[in-house]
Amino acid sequence: MLKTILFDLDGTLLPMEEPRFLEGYFGLLTRAMAPHGFDGKELVAVLWQGVAAMVANDGAKTNEAVFRDVFARAYPDRDADDALALLETFYRTDFNRAAACCGFNPAAGETVRELKRRGFSLVLASNPVFPRFAQEARLRWAGVDPADFSLFTSYENFSFSKPNPDYYRAILSVRGLAPDECLMVGNDAAEDATAAGEAGIPVFLLTDCLINRKGKDVTRWRRGSFPELMRVIDEATGN
CATH class of the missing domain: 3.40.50.1000 (HAD superfamily/HAD-like)
Incomplete structure (x- = not known):
C-alpha cells in the first residue's frame, strides 16, 4: 500500500x-565571500570538489563531514568552522536572491x-x-x-x-x-x-x-x- x-x-x-541557476547561485556566492578573502574561481572549484566527494561518500561519515574535510584541505590556513559559518550566513541571506533564477x-x-x-x-x-x-x-x-x-x-x-x-x-x-x-x-x-x-x-x-x-x-x-x-x-x- x-x-x-x-x-x-x-x-x-x-x-x-540548471545552468542558469548555477550561474546565479555561484555569482551570488563569490560576491558574498570575496570580502572575506576568497577567490571566486578557486572557491567554486572547491565547492565542486566537495560535491564530488559527497557523491562518492561510502556512508562512513555524514556528507557535512566529508565537505568539511575537502574545505579544510583546500584552505589549510583558514579555520574550517569559521569558513563554513560564512557559508551558512550566505545560505540564510543572499542565497535567497537566486530564486530569481528559477x-x-x-x-x-x-x-x-x-x-x-x-x-x-x-x-x-x-x-x-x-x-x-x-x-x-x-x-x-x-x-x-x-x-x-x-x-x-x-x-x-x-x-x-x-x-x-x-x-x-x-x-x-x-x-x-x-x-x-x-x-x-x-x-x-x-x-x-x-x-x-x-x-x-x-x-x-x-x-x-x-x-x-x-x-x-x-x-x-x-x-x-x-x-x-x-x-x-x-x-x-x-x-
Whole structure:
C-alpha cells in the first residue's frame, strides 16, 4: 500500500534550468565571500570538489563531514568552522536572491498540500549536498511549506548521495518503509528514476524539466506532469 511520496526538489518541485541557476547561485556566492578573502574561481572549484566527494561518500561519515574535510584541505590556513559559518550566513541571506533564477509552478505546492491532506507522509528526497536551511529555502521559493515534510535529506543527516541507490535505501531504513510503500517523484532519469528503481522504489518521472544526460529510454517509467502524477497516485490507492 502506498504510504509515502518522495519528492526531488530542483527541477521537480522547483522548476529550473540548471545552468542558469548555477550561474546565479555561484555569482551570488563569490560576491558574498570575496570580502572575506576568497577567490571566486578557486572557491567554486572547491565547492565542486566537495560535491564530488559527497557523491562518492561510502556512508562512513555524514556528507557535512566529508565537505568539511575537502574545505579544510583546500584552505589549510583558514579555520574550517569559521569558513563554513560564512557559508551558512550566505545560505540564510543572499542565497535567497537566486530564486530569481528559477521558475515557479503553482501545481507543485497544490500537489504537496493535497497529498498532505490525504494523509500521505512526504519526504524531501533532494540530493543531500546542501545544508538543511538551503533545502528549506528552495522549497519556499517553490511555494511549498517545509513543515509538510516528515523528513529532509540534507548534508547534515545523510551519508550517501544520488545517484547511489544506497541513498534511497537509507531513506527506507530511516522511515522503516518497504520499497513498494513509496513512490519517488523526480525529473532526472539517472539520479531519480534509475537509482530509486535500483533500490526497488516505484518511480514517477516528472518531465517538465526533464534531465536525461545519458539518453535513457524514459518510456519504461510512468511520467508526465503533476496532473498525471495525481492520476498515478489515485490508481495506486483505488481512488
